[in-house]
Amino acid sequence: MNQPKKVLILGVNGFIGSSLVWNILEKTDWVVYGMDMFSNKIENCLGHDRFKFFEGDITINKEWIEYHVKKCDVIIPLVAIATPALYVKKPIEVFELDFEANMEIIRKCVKYKKRLIFPSTSEVYGMSKDSQFDEYESNFVLGPIPKGRWIYSCIKQLLDRVIYSYGEHQGLDYALFRPFNFLGPKLDDINEPKEGSSRVVTQFLHNIIHGRPIKLVDGGEQRRCFTFIDDGIDCLLRIIENKDGKASKRIFNIGNPEMNYSIAELATMLVSLVKEYDEYKERAEKAEIVTVHSNEYYGEAYQDITHRVPSIKEAKEQLGWEPKVDLETALRLTLDYHLKNEDYELNRKHLR
Numbered sequence: 001m002n003q004p005k006k007v008l009i010l011g012v013n014g015f016i017g018s019s020l021v022w023n024i025l026e027k028t029d030w031v032v033y034g035m036d037m038f039s040n041k042i043e044n045c046l047g048h049d050r051f052k053f054f055e056g057d058i059t060i061n062k063e064w065i066e067y068h069v070k071k072c073d074v075i076i077p078l079v080a081i082a083t084p085a086l087y088v089k090k091p092i093e094v095f096e097l098d099f100e101a102n103m104e105i106i107r108k109c110v111k112y113k114k115r116l117i118f119p120s121t122s123e124v125y126g127m128s129k130d131s132q133f134d135e136y137e138s139n140f141v142l143g144p145i146p147k148g149r150w151i152y153s154c155i156k157q158l159l160d161r162v163i164y165s166y167g168e169h170q171g172l173d174y175a176l177f178r179p180f181n182f183l184g185p186k187l188d189d190i191n192e193p194k195e196g197s198s199r200v201v202t203q204f205l206h207n208i209i210h211g212r213p214i215k216l217v218d219g220g221e222q223r224r225c226f227t228f229i230d231d232g233i234d235c236l237l238r239i240i241e242n243k244d245g246k247a248s249k250r251i252f253n254i255g256n257p258e259m260n261y262s263i264a265e266l267a268t269m270l271v272s273l274v275k276e277y278d279e280y281k282e283r284a285e286k287a288e289i290v291t292v293h294s295n296e297y298y299g300e301a302y303q304d305i306t307h308r309v310p311s312i313k314e315a316k317e318q319l320g321w322e323p324k325v326d327l328e329t330a331l332r333l334t335l336d337y338h339l340k341n342e343d344y345e346l347n348r349k350h351l352r
Protein backbone atom coordinates (compact mmCIF):
# COMPACT_ATOMS: atom_id res chain seq x y z
CA MET A 1 0.00 0.00 0.00
CA ASN A 2 1.17 3.51 -0.80
CA GLN A 3 2.20 5.66 2.15
CA PRO A 4 0.29 8.97 2.47
CA LYS A 5 2.18 11.88 0.94
CA LYS A 6 4.37 13.84 3.35
CA VAL A 7 4.26 17.57 2.67
CA LEU A 8 6.62 20.15 4.17
CA ILE A 9 5.26 23.72 4.27
CA LEU A 10 7.60 26.49 5.37
CA GLY A 11 5.69 29.63 6.28
CA VAL A 12 2.64 27.55 7.16
CA ASN A 13 1.03 30.36 9.17
CA GLY A 14 0.95 32.75 6.20
CA PHE A 15 -2.08 33.62 4.11
CA ILE A 16 -1.57 30.81 1.59
CA GLY A 17 0.07 28.37 4.03
CA SER A 18 -2.68 28.55 6.65
CA SER A 19 -5.41 27.95 4.12
CA LEU A 20 -3.44 25.22 2.38
CA VAL A 21 -2.81 23.18 5.53
CA TRP A 22 -6.47 23.35 6.58
CA ASN A 23 -7.59 22.14 3.15
CA ILE A 24 -5.02 19.35 3.06
CA LEU A 25 -6.18 18.07 6.45
CA GLU A 26 -9.84 18.30 5.41
CA LYS A 27 -9.64 16.82 1.94
CA THR A 28 -6.69 14.42 1.76
CA ASP A 29 -4.88 11.80 3.82
CA TRP A 30 -1.54 13.61 3.51
CA VAL A 31 0.67 14.39 6.49
CA VAL A 32 1.86 17.98 6.87
CA TYR A 33 5.03 19.17 8.57
CA GLY A 34 4.91 22.94 8.99
CA MET A 35 7.23 25.62 10.25
CA ASP A 36 6.51 29.24 11.04
CA MET A 37 7.49 31.91 13.54
CA PHE A 38 3.81 32.30 14.49
CA SER A 39 0.74 30.10 14.73
CA ASN A 40 -2.20 32.50 15.12
CA LYS A 41 -3.73 31.64 11.72
CA ILE A 42 -3.48 27.86 12.12
CA GLU A 43 -5.06 27.42 15.52
CA ASN A 44 -7.79 25.31 13.89
CA CYS A 45 -5.13 22.82 12.69
CA LEU A 46 -2.86 22.59 15.73
CA GLY A 47 -3.24 19.27 17.48
CA HIS A 48 -4.49 17.44 14.36
CA ASP A 49 -2.83 14.03 14.20
CA ARG A 50 -1.63 14.59 10.61
CA PHE A 51 -0.18 18.05 11.31
CA LYS A 52 3.22 18.46 12.98
CA PHE A 53 3.98 22.10 13.71
CA PHE A 54 7.35 23.52 14.63
CA GLU A 55 7.76 27.14 15.74
CA GLY A 56 10.90 28.37 14.02
CA ASP A 57 12.64 30.68 11.59
CA ILE A 58 13.94 29.50 8.20
CA THR A 59 17.06 31.60 8.56
CA ILE A 60 17.92 29.97 11.91
CA ASN A 61 16.48 26.45 12.19
CA LYS A 62 18.39 25.02 9.26
CA GLU A 63 18.94 21.55 10.72
CA TRP A 64 15.21 21.08 11.27
CA ILE A 65 14.63 22.05 7.67
CA GLU A 66 17.29 19.72 6.27
CA TYR A 67 15.96 16.82 8.33
CA HIS A 68 12.41 17.44 7.10
CA VAL A 69 13.37 17.95 3.47
CA LYS A 70 14.94 14.47 3.69
CA LYS A 71 11.83 13.07 5.39
CA CYS A 72 9.13 14.59 3.14
CA ASP A 73 8.03 13.98 -0.46
CA VAL A 74 6.96 17.49 -1.42
CA ILE A 75 8.52 20.77 -0.25
CA ILE A 76 6.56 24.05 -0.40
CA PRO A 77 8.63 27.05 0.79
CA LEU A 78 6.19 29.93 1.25
CA VAL A 79 8.30 32.29 3.35
CA ALA A 80 8.75 35.65 1.61
CA ILE A 81 8.09 39.35 1.95
CA ALA A 82 5.31 40.02 -0.58
CA THR A 83 4.12 43.57 0.15
CA PRO A 84 4.93 46.29 -2.43
CA ALA A 85 5.63 49.01 0.18
CA LEU A 86 8.43 46.82 1.56
CA TYR A 87 10.01 46.21 -1.88
CA VAL A 88 10.50 49.96 -1.99
CA LYS A 89 11.46 50.57 1.66
CA LYS A 90 13.43 47.42 2.55
CA PRO A 91 14.85 45.97 -0.67
CA ILE A 92 17.88 44.35 1.01
CA GLU A 93 15.69 42.49 3.50
CA VAL A 94 13.53 41.35 0.58
CA PHE A 95 16.63 40.05 -1.20
CA GLU A 96 18.02 38.30 1.89
CA LEU A 97 14.79 36.52 2.75
CA ASP A 98 13.08 36.00 -0.59
CA PHE A 99 16.23 35.10 -2.52
CA GLU A 100 19.07 34.00 -0.26
CA ALA A 101 17.11 32.09 2.38
CA ASN A 102 14.99 30.36 -0.26
CA MET A 103 18.02 29.44 -2.40
CA GLU A 104 19.30 27.29 0.49
CA ILE A 105 16.04 25.37 0.56
CA ILE A 106 15.97 24.93 -3.21
CA ARG A 107 19.49 23.46 -3.08
CA LYS A 108 18.39 20.98 -0.42
CA CYS A 109 15.54 19.81 -2.67
CA VAL A 110 18.10 19.23 -5.42
CA LYS A 111 20.47 17.43 -3.03
CA TYR A 112 17.81 15.06 -1.70
CA LYS A 113 15.90 14.79 -5.01
CA LYS A 114 12.63 16.08 -3.58
CA ARG A 115 9.71 17.56 -5.43
CA LEU A 116 9.67 21.36 -5.05
CA ILE A 117 6.52 23.45 -5.40
CA PHE A 118 7.61 27.04 -5.41
CA PRO A 119 5.67 30.33 -5.33
CA SER A 120 6.57 32.56 -8.22
CA THR A 121 4.39 35.66 -8.65
CA SER A 122 2.17 37.55 -11.08
CA GLU A 123 4.70 40.36 -10.57
CA VAL A 124 7.27 38.61 -12.79
CA TYR A 125 5.37 39.81 -15.89
CA GLY A 126 5.87 43.39 -14.72
CA MET A 127 4.58 45.96 -17.20
CA SER A 128 4.11 43.47 -20.04
CA LYS A 129 1.75 44.83 -22.69
CA ASP A 130 0.17 41.42 -23.39
CA SER A 131 -3.57 41.38 -22.90
CA GLN A 132 -3.21 38.02 -21.08
CA PHE A 133 0.03 36.89 -19.48
CA ASP A 134 1.17 33.50 -20.72
CA GLU A 135 3.64 31.35 -18.76
CA TYR A 136 5.60 30.30 -21.84
CA GLU A 137 5.14 33.23 -24.26
CA SER A 138 4.98 36.56 -22.42
CA ASN A 139 8.06 38.74 -22.04
CA PHE A 140 8.87 40.22 -18.67
CA VAL A 141 9.02 44.02 -18.59
CA LEU A 142 10.61 45.70 -15.58
CA GLY A 143 11.58 49.33 -14.91
CA PRO A 144 15.07 50.81 -14.41
CA ILE A 145 17.22 49.97 -11.35
CA PRO A 146 16.27 53.03 -9.23
CA LYS A 147 12.67 51.84 -9.47
CA GLY A 148 13.18 49.50 -6.49
CA ARG A 149 9.65 48.09 -6.69
CA TRP A 150 10.91 45.59 -9.23
CA ILE A 151 13.42 43.92 -6.93
CA TYR A 152 10.79 41.39 -5.82
CA SER A 153 9.77 40.62 -9.39
CA CYS A 154 13.41 40.29 -10.42
CA ILE A 155 14.26 38.01 -7.47
CA LYS A 156 11.32 35.75 -8.22
CA GLN A 157 12.23 35.71 -11.90
CA LEU A 158 15.77 34.61 -11.12
CA LEU A 159 14.52 31.93 -8.71
CA ASP A 160 12.16 30.69 -11.44
CA ARG A 161 15.07 30.49 -13.87
CA VAL A 162 17.32 28.72 -11.36
CA ILE A 163 14.63 26.17 -10.50
CA TYR A 164 13.86 25.61 -14.17
CA SER A 165 17.58 25.05 -14.85
CA TYR A 166 17.89 22.56 -11.97
CA GLY A 167 14.96 20.77 -13.60
CA GLU A 168 16.57 20.76 -17.03
CA HIS A 169 20.13 19.95 -15.99
CA GLN A 170 20.00 18.15 -12.65
CA GLY A 171 16.65 16.38 -12.71
CA LEU A 172 14.81 18.47 -10.10
CA ASP A 173 11.08 17.75 -10.11
CA TYR A 174 9.33 21.10 -9.63
CA ALA A 175 6.22 23.17 -10.24
CA LEU A 176 6.17 26.97 -10.21
CA PHE A 177 2.90 28.70 -9.40
CA ARG A 178 2.01 32.37 -9.88
CA PRO A 179 -0.79 33.73 -7.69
CA PHE A 180 -2.69 36.68 -9.17
CA ASN A 181 -3.90 38.95 -6.35
CA PHE A 182 -5.29 36.28 -4.04
CA LEU A 183 -7.66 37.67 -1.45
CA GLY A 184 -9.68 36.32 1.42
CA PRO A 185 -9.81 36.11 5.19
CA LYS A 186 -6.38 36.12 6.86
CA LEU A 187 -4.70 38.02 4.00
CA ASP A 188 -3.19 40.70 6.24
CA ASP A 189 -4.02 42.06 9.65
CA ILE A 190 -6.78 44.68 9.26
CA ASN A 191 -5.84 46.23 12.55
CA GLU A 192 -2.28 46.95 11.40
CA PRO A 193 -2.37 50.74 11.25
CA LYS A 194 0.66 51.42 9.07
CA GLU A 195 -0.28 52.58 5.63
CA GLY A 196 1.05 50.36 2.86
CA SER A 197 1.78 47.53 5.27
CA SER A 198 -0.90 45.32 3.71
CA ARG A 199 -2.32 44.46 0.32
CA VAL A 200 -5.02 46.67 -1.19
CA VAL A 201 -8.18 44.86 -0.01
CA THR A 202 -7.08 44.80 3.64
CA GLN A 203 -5.79 48.36 3.45
CA PHE A 204 -9.11 49.69 2.13
CA LEU A 205 -11.09 47.73 4.68
CA HIS A 206 -8.88 49.01 7.48
CA ASN A 207 -9.39 52.59 6.30
CA ILE A 208 -13.18 52.25 6.09
CA ILE A 209 -13.63 50.75 9.54
CA HIS A 210 -11.18 53.16 11.18
CA GLY A 211 -12.74 56.23 9.56
CA ARG A 212 -9.73 57.07 7.42
CA PRO A 213 -9.97 58.09 3.74
CA ILE A 214 -9.41 55.39 1.13
CA LYS A 215 -6.45 56.48 -0.95
CA LEU A 216 -6.48 55.65 -4.65
CA VAL A 217 -2.88 55.64 -5.78
CA ASP A 218 -2.59 57.71 -8.99
CA GLY A 219 -6.36 57.73 -9.43
CA GLY A 220 -7.03 53.99 -9.13
CA GLU A 221 -7.43 53.28 -12.85
CA GLN A 222 -4.89 50.42 -12.62
CA ARG A 223 -6.51 46.99 -12.80
CA ARG A 224 -6.02 43.66 -11.08
CA CYS A 225 -7.63 40.23 -11.44
CA PHE A 226 -8.70 39.22 -7.95
CA THR A 227 -8.69 35.54 -7.06
CA PHE A 228 -10.43 34.07 -4.04
CA ILE A 229 -8.08 32.07 -1.82
CA ASP A 230 -10.21 28.89 -2.02
CA ASP A 231 -9.94 28.85 -5.81
CA GLY A 232 -6.18 29.29 -5.50
CA ILE A 233 -5.92 26.48 -2.96
CA ASP A 234 -8.01 24.18 -5.15
CA CYS A 235 -5.42 24.66 -7.90
CA LEU A 236 -2.51 24.16 -5.49
CA LEU A 237 -3.98 20.87 -4.24
CA ARG A 238 -4.09 19.63 -7.83
CA ILE A 239 -0.46 20.67 -8.31
CA ILE A 240 0.60 18.81 -5.16
CA GLU A 241 -1.44 15.75 -6.13
CA ASN A 242 0.33 15.74 -9.53
CA LYS A 243 -2.03 13.29 -11.19
CA ASP A 244 -0.32 11.49 -14.11
CA GLY A 245 2.71 13.76 -13.58
CA LYS A 246 0.85 16.64 -15.26
CA ALA A 247 2.13 19.22 -12.80
CA SER A 248 5.77 18.17 -13.08
CA LYS A 249 8.26 20.66 -14.50
CA ARG A 250 5.52 23.14 -15.31
CA ILE A 251 4.59 26.73 -14.56
CA PHE A 252 1.03 27.70 -13.65
CA ASN A 253 -0.65 31.09 -13.47
CA ILE A 254 -3.32 30.86 -10.77
CA GLY A 255 -5.76 33.68 -11.28
CA ASN A 256 -9.25 34.66 -12.24
CA PRO A 257 -9.25 36.48 -15.59
CA GLU A 258 -12.98 37.26 -15.26
CA MET A 259 -12.52 39.20 -12.01
CA ASN A 260 -10.70 42.07 -13.67
CA TYR A 261 -11.47 45.28 -11.77
CA SER A 262 -9.88 48.70 -11.42
CA ILE A 263 -8.73 49.69 -7.94
CA ALA A 264 -11.32 52.51 -7.96
CA GLU A 265 -14.07 49.96 -8.71
CA LEU A 266 -12.80 47.78 -5.88
CA ALA A 267 -12.98 50.74 -3.46
CA THR A 268 -16.60 51.54 -4.43
CA MET A 269 -17.63 47.90 -4.16
CA LEU A 270 -16.06 47.51 -0.73
CA VAL A 271 -17.69 50.67 0.63
CA SER A 272 -21.13 49.53 -0.49
CA LEU A 273 -20.64 46.02 0.91
CA VAL A 274 -19.49 47.30 4.31
CA LYS A 275 -22.78 49.28 4.51
CA GLU A 276 -24.57 45.93 4.86
CA TYR A 277 -22.96 45.33 8.27
CA ASP A 278 -24.98 47.22 10.91
CA GLU A 279 -22.06 47.96 13.20
CA TYR A 280 -20.02 49.53 10.39
CA LYS A 281 -22.82 51.03 8.25
CA GLU A 282 -22.32 54.57 9.48
CA ARG A 283 -18.58 54.50 8.93
CA ALA A 284 -19.05 53.16 5.39
CA GLU A 285 -21.60 55.89 4.66
CA LYS A 286 -19.06 58.51 5.69
CA ALA A 287 -16.16 56.83 3.82
CA GLU A 288 -14.16 59.23 1.73
CA ILE A 289 -12.31 58.19 -1.42
CA VAL A 290 -9.36 60.43 -2.35
CA THR A 291 -6.53 60.30 -4.86
CA VAL A 292 -2.84 60.41 -3.91
CA HIS A 293 0.29 60.49 -6.03
CA SER A 294 2.32 57.27 -5.92
CA ASN A 295 5.48 59.24 -5.00
CA GLU A 296 3.74 60.47 -1.91
CA TYR A 297 2.21 57.09 -0.99
CA TYR A 298 5.07 54.70 -1.73
CA GLY A 299 8.05 56.94 -2.60
CA GLU A 300 9.94 57.60 -5.82
CA ALA A 301 11.12 54.00 -6.21
CA TYR A 302 7.56 52.83 -6.94
CA GLN A 303 6.26 52.04 -10.38
CA ASP A 304 2.94 50.35 -11.06
CA ILE A 305 1.34 47.76 -13.30
CA THR A 306 -1.67 49.09 -15.23
CA HIS A 307 -3.25 45.76 -16.16
CA ARG A 308 -2.53 42.17 -15.14
CA VAL A 309 -4.65 39.40 -16.58
CA PRO A 310 -3.54 35.76 -16.44
CA SER A 311 -3.97 33.21 -19.15
CA ILE A 312 -5.11 30.11 -17.26
CA LYS A 313 -5.04 27.76 -20.22
CA GLU A 314 -2.18 25.75 -18.73
CA ALA A 315 -3.96 25.09 -15.41
CA LYS A 316 -7.19 24.24 -17.26
CA GLU A 317 -5.53 21.82 -19.66
CA GLN A 318 -3.09 20.09 -17.33
CA LEU A 319 -5.05 20.15 -14.08
CA GLY A 320 -8.68 20.56 -15.14
CA TRP A 321 -8.84 23.62 -12.86
CA GLU A 322 -10.81 26.82 -13.17
CA PRO A 323 -11.79 29.49 -10.66
CA LYS A 324 -15.40 29.66 -9.46
CA VAL A 325 -15.80 32.50 -6.95
CA ASP A 326 -16.74 36.01 -8.12
CA LEU A 327 -15.33 39.12 -6.48
CA GLU A 328 -18.51 40.12 -4.64
CA THR A 329 -18.78 36.69 -2.99
CA ALA A 330 -15.06 36.73 -2.18
CA LEU A 331 -15.36 40.15 -0.54
CA ARG A 332 -18.49 39.17 1.41
CA LEU A 333 -16.76 36.10 2.84
CA THR A 334 -13.75 38.22 3.75
CA LEU A 335 -15.97 40.83 5.42
CA ASP A 336 -17.94 38.18 7.34
CA TYR A 337 -14.67 36.92 8.76
CA HIS A 338 -13.36 40.34 9.77
CA LEU A 339 -16.56 42.17 10.70
CA LYS A 340 -18.74 39.39 12.08
CA ASN A 341 -15.99 37.09 13.36
CA GLU A 342 -17.70 34.34 11.42
CA ASP A 343 -16.09 30.97 11.29
CA TYR A 344 -14.26 31.19 8.03
CA GLU A 345 -13.73 27.46 7.60
CA LEU A 346 -17.43 26.82 8.23
CA ASN A 347 -18.36 29.38 5.59
CA ARG A 348 -16.12 27.75 3.09
CA LYS A 349 -18.05 24.54 3.33
CA HIS A 350 -21.04 26.34 1.78
CA LEU A 351 -18.97 26.96 -1.31
CA ARG A 352 -18.43 23.34 -2.08
Ligand code: UGA
Pocket: 082, 083, 084, 121, 122, 123, 179, 180, 181, 182, 196, 198, 199, 200, 201, 203, 204, 215, 216, 217, 218, 220, 222, 224, 263, 304, 305
Ligand atom coordinates in the same frame (compact mmCIF):
# COMPACT_ATOMS: atom_id res chain seq x y z
C1 UGA B 1 0.95 42.34 -5.29
C2 UGA B 1 2.09 42.00 -4.36
O1 UGA B 1 3.32 42.27 -4.97
C3 UGA B 1 2.12 40.56 -3.98
O2 UGA B 1 1.25 40.34 -2.92
C4 UGA B 1 1.85 39.57 -5.07
O3 UGA B 1 3.03 38.94 -5.50
C5 UGA B 1 1.14 40.09 -6.27
O4 UGA B 1 0.89 41.44 -6.36
C6 UGA B 1 -0.17 39.35 -6.40
O5 UGA B 1 -0.85 39.13 -5.42
O6 UGA B 1 -0.55 39.04 -7.54
P1 UGA B 1 -0.02 44.60 -6.11
O7 UGA B 1 -1.10 44.01 -6.92
O8 UGA B 1 0.53 45.88 -6.65
O9 UGA B 1 1.18 43.59 -5.88
O10 UGA B 1 -0.48 44.78 -4.59
P2 UGA B 1 -1.45 45.66 -3.73
O11 UGA B 1 -0.65 46.23 -2.62
O12 UGA B 1 -2.59 44.82 -3.34
O13 UGA B 1 -1.91 46.89 -4.65
C7 UGA B 1 -2.80 46.77 -5.72
C8 UGA B 1 -3.03 48.14 -6.32
O14 UGA B 1 -3.74 48.96 -5.39
C9 UGA B 1 -1.77 48.91 -6.68
O15 UGA B 1 -1.95 49.53 -7.93
C10 UGA B 1 -1.64 49.96 -5.59
O16 UGA B 1 -1.00 51.12 -6.00
C11 UGA B 1 -3.10 50.21 -5.26
N1 UGA B 1 -3.34 50.71 -3.85
C12 UGA B 1 -2.85 50.01 -2.79
C13 UGA B 1 -4.06 51.86 -3.67
O17 UGA B 1 -4.53 52.50 -4.65
N2 UGA B 1 -4.27 52.32 -2.39
C14 UGA B 1 -3.81 51.65 -1.29
O18 UGA B 1 -4.06 52.11 -0.16
C15 UGA B 1 -3.09 50.45 -1.51
